[in-house]
Amino acid sequence: MIHPPDTRLVMAVPAVVVAVAALAVLVWLGAHAVRYLVADRKLRPVLRVAWRIKYTWRRTARRVGLAQTERIHSPWWSNRPPGTVVTRELIPAVTVAAEWWGVRVDASTVGRLGVEEFTQAAGHLADVWRVPLVRVAQVRPGLVRIRALLHDPLTQPATWTEPTDAESDPAVWVAGVDADEQPVTIRSAGVSGVVVAGLAGYGKTSFLNARYCQLAPSPAVQFVLIDGKGGPDYDDLFTRAWLSAKDDPEQVRDHLARVRELMVARQHAIRSVLGVKNVWHVGPSASWPLVAVVIDEAHTFLNETKGTDAQSKRLDALARETARLVEELIRKGRNVGIQVVLATQKATGDAIPTKIRDNCQVAISFAQRTSEAATAVLGSDITNAPDEHPRRLQDPAYVGVASMVAHGRPGFTLVRTPYVPDATADAIATATAHLVRDPLHLLTTGRVVADAAPR
Ligand SMILES: Nc1ncnc2c1ncn2[C@@H]1O[C@H](COP(=O)(O)OP(=O)(O)O)[C@@H](O)[C@H]1O
Ligand SMILES: [Mg+2]
Structure with missing residues (x-):
């Protein structure tokens, strides 16, 4: 005997499905409504x-x-x-x-x-x-x-924190944080040239200041500080510097010549003192420190005026000599632990000789007005990265934000750099001033020790 289908059952199945679906929708709506109601007023939009x-x-x-x-x-x-x-x-x-x-x-x-x-x-x-x-x-x-x-999270200023021991390692350069507040580092090991460019007032000097404060507590770093602006920006920092100068081109040339002397001496000594051909294989140390040569407003010393009077000719000769020294330090200083950091408003060929700029392994750009200026410092790839383009940073909210190629990240990264108050930098300089040594002197004493050591 064939039973007719149970019509009540047939009708009940869709009804159950509809009820379950309706319940799910209600639960879903309820969850969203609760989330919305408990959310902060700022989070609701x-x-x-x-x-x-x-x-x-x-x-x-x-x-x-x-x-x-x-x-x-x-x-x-x-x-x-x-x-x-x-x-x-x-x-x-x-x-x-x-x-x-x-x-x-x-x-x-x-x-x-x-x-x-x-x-x-x-x-x-x-x-x-x-x-x-x-x-x-x-x-x-x-x-x-x-x-x-x-x-934009990058418009939120970042506060400076005391460097940890790892951050004082000269091989690491903690630049700041990205838009997700993740730390961003740039290459420092094996780097002999860094260009920092950007319009005036957008944070170049503060950025160098932060790097200085990171490294100053390390006995494995000595500084050469040169301030082309000639103002008071570096006054407090000079106490922790091996050599320092303001906008006196002759003194700057002399300092750089001394660093070159160090470079040549190190080239001769590196095998016998360190047992390697590249200091970064063992890392800088108190007896073979990284020599960080910071030249702020570098164009001041590298520009030729091409004037015809005696004074212009003298200055032009100095500029050529300084440019040659800087170029040589960047080209040959890598393996002996010399790192030149140049800050300039524009990195175009008229401000920084391209020979110098193009040998720098690391480039960082704060806000720029033109594509040409951005390309000069970051290379032509930046034109394919409109989001990270320095032209977009021309807004007071982006003071302290720079575009750069970060360590281990593809393409360019926008980085919020921390601001170090002057008083903090001053305190660090004073507290670490006892670490200043003459690296040339260290080299001769280090060599004596190495020569005396049994082979
Ligand atoms: N990382 C930063 N965060 C917040 N404000 C900053 C930062 N860097 C710089 N500033 C502000 O901008 C001003 C100019 O910075 P500065 O480093 O002197 O610029 P530049 O050397 O490029 O001319 C500083 O005095 C400071 O008030
Ligand atoms: Mg400056």
Whole structure:
């Protein structure tokens, strides 16, 4: 006997499904509502944007060109005739998180959709999401981070903290923090030339100050401090310097000649004293310290006026001599632990001879007015990185923010550098002044010890 189907059961199944779905929607809405209500007043607009981004992502991606289609054979279980070609849409998968500054969207790259395509779409994304700025960065291969900024975290000043022992290591240069407040380091081991460029008042001297404060407590570092501005910026720091000068070109030339003398002596002695050909293989030490030659407003000493009067000719000859010395120190000082750091408003060829600039392994740029000036310091790759372009930093909120190639990170990184108050720098200089040594003298005493040692 055939029983008719139980109509009550047949009707109950969809009803249960509908009830479960409705309950899920209610729970979901409830969770969002609770999150919204308990959120800080400042976070609520961020949450609204985050939800808009998350729930409209597929549509947005298609509209701004972040979708790709591919042609594939239909799978074996499909009821299409075997071998039929169908198209499939690829949209980068995203995870969305609300932060105090805005929304962080981590997107997995897919097909031809990588950091470049996201960067190109950034303007459109900002329009669709109705946020002032969208910034794109590659976090690691396969992952692109998009920041929809309601407030730019880089505009938040960073406070200076006393360096730890690891940070006083001359091989490490802690530059500051990135937009995610993660520490950013730049290469220092094996580096003999660093250029720091940027418009006046955007933080070059403060940046060098922070580096000085990081290194001053280390007996494995000696400083040569030269301030082309000639003002009081470096007055307090000179107490911890082996050699120091203001805008006196003759004295500067003499100091650099002395550093060159040290370089030549070190080149001769390195094998017998250290047993290696490159100091970075063993690291700088109290007896073979890193010599950090800081030349602020470096263009002051490297520019030729090409005047015809006697005074101009004398100064031009000095400038040529200084440029030659700087160039030689950067070209040959790497393996013996000499590091020249040049700060200048512009790094174009008229300010810093290209021979010097192009030999520097590390380049850092604070705000710049022109593309030409940015390219001069960071190289032509910066034109492909509009988000990290120094031209975008021309706003008082970005004083202390620089674009650079960071250690172990692809492309350019924007870094918020910490501000060291003058009193702190002064205190560090005074407390560490007893560490000043003459590296030439150390070399001769070190050699005596090495020569006396049994072989
Ligand atoms: N990292 C920073 N964070 C906040 N403010 C800064 C920072 N660096 C510099 N400043 C401010 O900007 C001013 C100018 O900085 P400075 O380093 O002298 O610029 P530059 O040497 O490029 O002309 C400083 O006096 C300070 O008030
Ligand atoms: Mg300055």
